[in-house]
Amino acid sequence: MAVRVLFVTPTWHTHFFNLVPLAWSLQTAGHDVRVACEPELVDTVTRSGLTAVPVGSDEPIRDRARRAEEDGTLPPLDMGRLAGALGGATSTAPKPSGSGGQAGGAIGDPRAKLSWEDMVWLYETVAVPRARIANDTLFDDLVAFSRSWRPRLVVWDALTLAGPVAAGAVGAAHARVTFTVDLSFQLRSGFLWTMAQQPPERRRDPLAEWLGSWTEKFGYEYSETLVNAHATIDQFPPSFGGDYGASHLNLRYVPYNGPAVIPDWLNEPPPAPRVLMTLGVSMSDWQELQVMSIERVQEVLDSVAGLDMELVLTLPTAFREKLDRVPRNTRIVEFAPFHAVLPTCAAMIHHGGAGTFYNALLAGTPQLLITKVPDALHKRAYLAETGAGLSIPPDEVTGPKVRESLARLLDDPSFRAGAERIRREVLDQPTPNGLVPELERLAARHGPA
Template sequence: MRVLVVPFPWKTHVFNMVPLAWSLQTAGHEVRVAAWPDLLDAVTSAGLTAVAVGPGETPQVRRARDRRQTSERAAAAKGAPQEGLDALFAIRPDRERLSWEQARRVFDDLVLPQARRSNDSMMEDLVALARAWRPDLVLWGAKAFAGAVAAEAVGAAHARVLYSVDVYTRMREDFLHAQALQPPEQRVDAMRDWLAAWAEKYGAAFCEDLVDGQFTIAPLPEAFRPDPRPTTLAVQFVPYNGPAVVPRWLAEPPPAPRVLMTFGDSAEDRTARLPLPVERIQEILDAVADVAMELVLALPPQARRELREVPAHTRLVESVPLAEVLPTCSAVVHHGGTWSFGCALRYGVPQLLIGRAFDAPLKFRCLERAGAGLAMTPAEVDGPAVRAALVRLLKDTALRANAARLREEMLAMPAPNELARTLEDLVAARRPGPVPAPR
């Protein structure tokens, strides 16, 4: 069969799709990855076939523009994006729902603006590609809604591929539940209106599959799937970080328990912002200077130059291949990014998450409920707080046991090669017939 892979237009999201794409390719299927032009190298360096869709601009230009637009919207809406982010922190693993006001803030201030910026510009190219190539299956990354529209436009089966906890299903269910309780004239749905307009342009009708996919591929253990559905397909998180070289110092065992501290910034992205100011990182280093450990601190060059003093037990690096370093670690402190989080789970490493990303609230609460790590927002961070959390990660046997348990659960999940066979069967069962001719 033909498989079209549509990642959300960011490098780490491309990486998230690579293991499954390769599993389908080595099973004998034709695989193409549709990506923004500035991400084509990330696709081809993984040995996959790329097709350009959308605008040609660098991540730095896009990030700067997005920051400017976010600031302008925040000023116009008197802080509405921040209010939407605050509403996310009301999401819990149990079934406590967002209110109508909170749900609308999340979609109107956070989800929809980002979705439009990332999808509108590639929608026409992607539908044209689907009509010309006629895929049997479209795998689209969470937030890459253009993939769902393209699949519906040509009658292809399609699945949403998560990179983290499924905060999107939770938010959508809460929104629809709260919407149904409103007077009919107040049941607005900007997300539906946006997707319906695109779908109708290409001869398809709106359905909730455009938001959640016909299937959802979930790469994390059950503890991080608080809203299971019959259409959820579990798969192991398999790390792929792009081209990497194993550092020589990994060949020797550490002199003390090794701790990795990384905030996810790539050396290739000089404009990336740390979740903490360098002054706060320095405060943390001062506070943990007497902790018996080997600290591996990964920071971009400018941040490293701004540090006042580095403790003697600290190895300062620009970046590290997580899949190689984390198996040697006793704990990890990170910003809650996809790869840091997934690799820590896969290798059974207790973790401290420091961040305020879109998926952070639900991820934080799932992790703490599973008893395998700790979490705090940047506003809660200071030297003593991080020191206390780090000491607990290193000494709390329950945290370590739970992290090891989650590793075993993850390794018991279907590998991407197994999921590839499941997808073959699902596509064969759902194949509706000939792909509709373009209008």
């Protein structure tokens, strides 16, 4: 029986791209699919061939974030403390005992590495203020649309907590889609366990307070199912994220990078081993995630100029114009369709974004990671443990260090072997088409009669 499925995406293109193959699989299986998004993402959604439902504010999310920073409601992000706290959070997380997401045994000692004060700080200063920027303008419109359209299943990106609130308002089943190791689940499990150990006067839950104010408005009580979902869909290989119980569904990553045209240079064999280098949107859109200045990029290009390789660097035109020199072994492009370019590459240098990391794992491409993303510690450790790549902390990047690491990736076949092992693991996971029956059962089990 065909059901109505509502996808809810944040305004970041790469997060929406992460949902597209699954949305299309449900649609081609005969289900009625809609994508709820803010107005600034509507064109991106419709270009994918899916049907958009505009919800929320017309004000771009970056403008809202800047305004919140200026008025003090969005505290500055301390990336060092955040990375350290998230590294500790994964050691505190009790595993779920089943689909309800209740705490069972512990991953390590749940009392170790992360204090109650750090946990409250993570929610109060980092998670909730940023979640409010992305979600507070969505709730009213999203619930109104859901009450009108009556979806049976809501699939939401892990950043769009307005999705499960809307699902709860209409009694729909809902599944969240992660874009990294399941930090949210692990932190939440550890937080609830640790909160229970505190005296009553010290217990406070910023996330439940915020979401509870919205569920009360829409006529029902907050529950942990809102943040844990009825199921969690994870596109990383099991060796990266681990097993979080029966409600954790693995899914093979299928690349969608937006509209793409194969460039002429990609039709010819590379003259030397090809290396793709990308710094993502951090170069222009989110300065707090920027891993290299344009001066550092120039230093890297000069340092690797003598290597026998073809370097393909994606760089916005505004930044390309600031370079003094482009070595002969370097090709600079505005955009490269990763799913088409990476299979031709011997290595990749990148900033650690989820879509970039997914594409490299799928292609079996050895990686050099230079990243400030919140899950940097996990990605760096994963590459080291699997032998699939190397990493350099952003504050330690120099041209010679990049050259040394890149030469190792190109010369040592063990890195390719490690990347190939992960690729095989990725390909062993269910495709989006293969996951559709699971989601149909989820809708039948938890959705409205």
